[in-house]
Amino acid sequence: MTQLSPALGRRAVRLAAPAWFQKYGVYTAVAALLVYNAAFTDHFLTAANLRTQLVQVAPVVIVALGMALVIGTEGVDLSVGSTMALAAALLPLYLGYGIVPALLVALVAGVVVGAVNGTLVAVVGLQPIVATLALFVGGRGLALVMADGQLKQIENADLLALGSGEVLGVPDVVLIAGVLALVVAGVVHRTTFGRQLVAVGGNRAAARLAGLPVRRVLIGVYVLCGVLAALAGVLATARLTASDPSALGNLMELSAITAVVVGGTPLTGGSVRVLGTVTGALLMQLLRATLVKHDLPDSTAQMAQAAIILIAVYVARERRSR
Amino acid sequence: MAPSEAALATPHPGADGAAPPAVLEAVGVGKRFAGVVALDDVSLTLRRGEIHALVGENGAGKSTLIKVLTGVHRPDSGELRLGGEPVSFARPHEAQQAGVSTIYQEVNLVPMMSVARNIFLGREPRNRLRLIDFPRMHREAADLLAGFGVTADVRRPLNTLGVGTQQMVALARAVSVQARVVVMDEPTSALEPREVETLFRVIEDLHSRDIAILYVSHRMDELYRICERVTVLRDGRLVHTGDLAGLDRTQLVSMMLGREVSEVRRHGVTQFSGAHDAAREPVLTARGLSRRHLLDEVSLQLRPGEVLGLGGLLGSGRTETAKALAGALPLDSGTVTVGGRELRRPSPAAAIRAGISLLSEDRKAEGIVPGLSVRENIVLAAMPRLSRAGVVSRKQQDRIVRIFMERLRIKAAGPEQKVEELSGGNQQKVLLARWLCLEPKVLLLDEPTRGIDVGAKAEVQALIDELAQEGLAVLLISSDVEELVEGADRMVVLRGGAVAGELSGDLVTEADLLGALAAHPSEPPAPASEPAVSETPASEQPACEPPASGPPASEPPADASPSAPHADKEQP
Numbered sequence: 093m094t095q096l097s098p099a100l101g102r103r104a105v106r107l108a109a110p111a112w113f114q115k116y117g118v119y120t121a122v123a124a125l126l127v128y129n130a131a132f133t134d135h136f137l138t139a140a141n142l143r144t145q146l147v148q149v150a151p152v153v154i155v156a157l158g159m160a161l162v163i164g165t166e167g168v169d170l171s172v173g174s175t176m177a178l179a180a181a182l183l184p185l186y187l188g189y190g191i192v193p194a195l196l197v198a199l200v201a202g203v204v205v206g207a208v209n210g211t212l213v214a215v216v217g218l219q220p221i222v223a224t225l226a227l228f229v230g231g232r233g234l235a236l237v238m239a240d241g242q243l244k245q246i247e248n249a250d251l252l253a254l255g256s257g258e259v260l261g262v263p264d265v266v267l268i269a270g271v272l273a274l275v276v277a278g279v280v281h282r283t284t285f286g287r288q289l290v291a292v293g294g295n296r297a298a299a300r301l302a303g304l305p306v307r308r309v310l311i312g313v314y315v316l317c318g319v320l321a322a323l324a325g326v327l328a329t330a331r332l333t334a335s336d337p338s339a340l341g342n343l344m345e346l347s348a349i350t351a352v353v354v355g356g357t358p359l360t361g362g363s364v365r366v367l368g369t370v371t372g373a374l375l376m377q378l379l380r381a382t383l384v385k386h387d388l389p390d391s392t393a394q395m396a397q398a399a400i401i402l403i404a405v406y407v408a409r410e411r412r413s414r
Numbered sequence: 415m416a417p418s419e420a421a422l423a424t425p426h427p428g429a430d431g432a433a434p435p436a437v438l439e440a441v442g443v444g445k446r447f448a449g450v451v452a453l454d455d456v457s458l459t460l461r462r463g464e465i466h467a468l469v470g471e472n473g474a475g476k477s478t479l480i481k482v483l484t485g486v487h488r489p490d491s492g493e494l495r496l497g498g499e500p501v502s503f504a505r506p507h508e509a510q511q512a513g514v515s516t517i518y519q520e521v522n523l524v525p526m527m528s529v530a531r532n533i534f535l536g537r538e539p540r541n542r543l544r545l546i547d548f549p550r551m552h553r554e555a556a557d558l559l560a561g562f563g564v565t566a567d568v569r570r571p572l573n574t575l576g577v578g579t580q581q582m583v584a585l586a587r588a589v590s591v592q593a594r595v596v597v598m599d600e601p602t603s604a605l606e607p608r609e610v611e612t613l614f615r616v617i618e619d620l621h622s623r624d625i626a627i628l629y630v631s632h633r634m635d636e637l638y639r640i641c642e643r644v645t646v647l648r649d650g651r652l653v654h655t656g657d658l659a660g661l662d663r664t665q666l667v668s669m670m671l672g673r674e675v676s677e678v679r680r681h682g683v684t685q686f687s688g689a690h691d692a693a694r695e696p697v698l699t700a701r702g703l704s705r706r707h708l709l710d711e712v713s714l715q716l717r718p719g720e721v722l723g724l725g726g727l728l729g730s731g732r733t734e735t736a737k738a739l740a741g742a743l744p745l746d747s748g749t750v751t752v753g754g755r756e757l758r759r760p761s762p763a764a765a766i767r768a769g770i771s772l773l774s775e776d777r778k779a780e781g782i783v784p785g786l787s788v789r790e791n792i793v794l795a796a797m798p799r800l801s802r803a804g805v806v807s808r809k810q811q812d813r814i815v816r817i818f819m820e821r822l823r824i825k826a827a828g829p830e831q832k833v834e835e836l837s838g839g840n841q842q843k844v845l846l847a848r849w850l851c852l853e854p855k856v857l858l859l860d861e862p863t864r865g866i867d868v869g870a871k872a873e874v875q876a877l878i879d880e881l882a883q884e885g886l887a888v889l890l891i892s893s894d895v896e897e898l899v900e901g902a903d904r905m906v907v908l909r910g911g912a913v914a915g916e917l918s919g920d921l922v923t924e925a926d927l928l929g930a931l932a933a934h935p936s937e938p939p940a941p942a943s944e945p946a947v948s949e950t951p952a953s954e955q956p957a958c959e960p961p962a963s964g965p966p967a968s969e970p971p972a973d974a975s976p977s978a979p980h981a982d983k984e985q986p
Binding site: 282283284285287288290291294295297298299300301302303304305362363 | 740742761762763765766767772774779780781782783784785786790794795797798801804805806848
C-alpha cells in the first residue's frame with residue numbers, strides 16, 4: 093500500500109501534460125483512489141464509511157473555500173485555525189441567549205478577524221503571510237483567554253442538533269459545506285466581486301489602472317475567508333459536542349492550503365478553482381482514510397500527503413514556466 | 415584600441431594620434447536573447463582617463479552592452495579586451511576584480527548594513543584574530559568618503575542616508591576596489607541638483623586619477639558638460655563614435671532617433687490623415703502637475719477632437735504626465751480638470767468616472783490580466799456597468815465584446831480564448847477595447863504601437879485618427895517620431911519633467927520636433943513658426959564651454975599618468 097503515492101507521482105511525470113494534470117489531476121486521483129478501495133479495501137465503499145469521511149472533511153472544505161478566494165488574490169490566510177478557535181470560544185458564552193445570537197456573535201468574530209487581515213494587507217500593505225500571522229498567534233491566545241483555557245461541554249440542544257442532524261440521510265454539516273461550495277462558485281464566476289477578485293489576483297497593477305476597487309475587493313475576500321472559518325469552527329464544535337479552543341483548528345490553515353493547491357489553484361493568484369478545492373480536500377481525506385484502513389500509522393499518511401502536495405506544486409510550476 | 419573604427423567615426427582624426435591607450439574595448443560584440451538581436455557587431459573603445467558617453471533610446475542596446483562589459487552577460491560573438499588583452503568575464507565579480515566597476519541605476523548595496531561595511535563588503539580589513547577590524551574599517555571608510563566631500567557617519571545603516579549619499583557610497587566602493595573603469599548607468603536620475611554637483615566633482619576627481627568612465631544618461635546637458643567622447647547605439651547597432659564637442663545636439667538626437675536633420679515631413683507613411691477640427695473649449699486642463707524628481711509644473715490642455723502629441727526623450731516625463739492625468743501617479747501639487755470639474759481625490763477609479771482612460775505603456779505589467787479570457791479583459795473596467803446588483807450579465811458582456819472585437823478586428827479564436835495566447839498587436843487592441851467600451855471623453859495613449867506588428871500598427875493608427883474625428887480628445891505618446899508628427903495636431907514637448915515648448919499648426923515637422931528635443935534648456939524652445947534646426951547650432955555654443963569648468967577635456971594624458979600606473983599595479 094505504501095506504493096500508492098509514488099505510483100501516482102510517477103504517473104504525473106509520465107503523463108507529461110502538466111496543464112492537463114493541473115486541471116484534472118485531482119479528479120483522476122480521487123477516482124483512482126475510489127476504484128482502488130472498491131477492489132482492495134473491505135468495508136470502504138459503504139454508506140456508513142463514506143458518511144464518516146464526508147462529515148470529517150466538511151470543516152476543511154468550508155475553510156478551504158475561503159482560503160481559495162484569498163489565494164486567488166495572490167494572498168494566503170494563516171489565521172483560519174485561530175478564527176475557528178475564536179468562534180468556538182465565543183459560542184458557549186452566548187448560547188444562553190439561544191443559538192441564533194450565539195451563531196451571529198461567532199460569525200461576527202470571523203468578520204472582525206477578516207477585516208483586520210484585509211486592512212493590514214490592502215491598506216497598510218503588509219505581506220499577507222505576515223499580516224495573517226499576527227492573528228494566527230493572537231487569535232488563539234484571545235480564544236484561550238475568553239474560554240479560561242478550558243474545554244466546555246456543549247449542552248444546547250439546537251447546536252448539538254446542528255452537529256448530528258441530517259436531511260434525507262445526508263448530515264447537516266455535509267449539506268452546509270455543499271451549499272457553501274455552490275455559493276462560493278457562484279460568487280467567483282457570476283458576480284462582479286468574484287471577477288474583480290480574480291483580476292486583482294491576476295494583475296494587480298492592471299486592476300488598479302482599470303479603476304477596480306482593489307482595496308475593497310481584498311478586504312472583502314479576507315472577510316469572507318474569516319466568516320467561513322468561523323462557521324467551520326461552529327460546526328466542528330457542534331460535532332465535538334464541546335468547545336475546545338486550545339485544540340480546535342490546529343494546523344487547519346495547512347490542510348486548507350493543501351486542499352486549494354492540490355485542487356489546482358495556483359499560489360500566484362488570478363484563478364480560483366472551487367470544485368478543485370473541494371475535491372482536493374476530499375483527496376487528502378480519502379488518502380488518509382485508505383492508509384488507516386490498511387493499518388498503516390498516521391505518520392505514513394502524513395508522508396503520502398506530503399508527496400501529493402509536492403506533485404501538485406511541481407505540476408503548477410511546470411505550467412507557469414511555459 | 416581599435417583605430418580603424420575610431421578613425422572612421424571620429425570627426426577629428428587628428429586627435430587620434432595623441433589619444434591615450436584603450437583600457438577597455440568591446441570589439442564586434444553580438445548578443446541575442448531568444449533569437450532577438452540585442453547587440454549586432456558593436457564596438458566600443460574606452461580610453462584611459464576619458465569620460466565616455468553612451469546614448470541611445472529604448473531598446474538601443476545600452477543596457478545589454480553595459481552588461482556585456484561588466485560580466486553580467488557573455489557576448490555571443492566578438493570579444494572584450496582589457497588593456498589590449500582579450501578577456502572573458504564569467505561573472506560580474508570577475509569584472510570587478512579586473513578593475514571594471516559598475517554603479518547601477520538603483521543603488522546595489524545592502525541597505526541594512528553600515529556604510530563602512532558596504533564599502534568594504536567582501537574584503538573587510540581583518541585583525542590578528544581574522545575578525546573584522548572595525549576601527550580600521552570605519553577610519554578608512556570615513557577617509558574615502560571625505561575624499562568625495564561626503565561627511566556621513568560610516569557606522570549608520572546605509573538606508574538611513576539619502577539616495578545621493580548612497581550613490582556616493584556606491585561610487586566610493588567602486589573606486590576603492592582599484593577600478594580602472596567605472597560604468598555609471600543613469601547615476602543622476604534620482605539625485606537632487608546639489609547632489610549632482612557633488613557627483614560631478616567626484617567624477618572630475620576620478621578623471622584626474624586616470625580612471626575611465628562610461629557615462630550613460632539621457633540628460634543632454636550632463637553629457638555635454640562632462641563627457642569628452644560619445645558612442646551612439648540604435649536598435650542594437652553602433653551608429654556613431656566620436657568626440658562630443660564636434661557634434662551639435664540636433665545631430666546627436668537625430669542619430670539616437672534615426673532621423674536625418676534634413677528629413678522633411680513625408681506624407682502617407684503612417685495611417686494618419688492629419689488635421690482634425692478641434693473644438694475651442696478644452697475638455698481636460700492640467701495645471702502645474704508636480705512630483706519630486708519626476709514632474710515639474712506640467713500644464714496642458716486637451717480639446718475634443720484633437721490629437722495632442724506628447725514629445726520628449728526617454729525619461730522626460732511623458733509616461734509620468736499621462737499617469738498623473740489618469741490619477742495613477744500621486745502628485746505633490748497640481749490639478750486636473752475634466753469637463754469643468756476638478757478631480758478632487760485623484761485615483762484611477764475617479765479619473766475613469768470622469769471620463770479619462772489611460773492605455774498604459776507596459777502592456778504586460780499594467781495592461782492585460784493574462785489568465786483571463788479576451789472577453790473578461792475587455793469588460794474588466796466596464797464590469798460594474800454591465801452588471802445588475804453585483805451579478806454580471808453575460809448577455810450584455812457578449813454584446814459589447816462582439817461589437818468591439820469586430821470594430822477593432824481582434825483576431826482570436828473567440829472571446830473565450832485566453833488573452834495571453836494572442837499576439838502583441840491583438841492584446842493591444844483588447845486593451846483599446848477595454849477603454850473604448852467605457853466611452854471616455856479623454857483617451858491617453860502611451861506608446862500604443864510599440865512592439866506590435868506592422869499591420870496592427872497601421873490599424874491602431876487609423877483607429878486613433880477615427881476616434882479623434884468622432885470627437886474624442888486623444889493624448890498620444892510615441893517614441894516613433896514619424897508617428898508623433900503625423901498623428902498629432904499639436905505637440906507639447908517635455909524635457910526633464912517640465913514643458914519645454916509647444917509646437918502647433920501644419921508646420922510641425924520632424925525637424926521642429928528634433929530641434930525642440932535637443933534645444934538647450936536655457937534657451938526658449940523653438941517656436942513652431944521657425945525652423946528649429948537653424949536655431950540649435952546657436953544654442954550649441956554655450957554647451958561646449960562647460961567642460962572647461964568641469965573636467966578639462968583636452969587634458970594631456972601625461973599630466974595624470976604618474977599616478978595611473980601606480981594605481982594599476984596595486985591590482986591584486
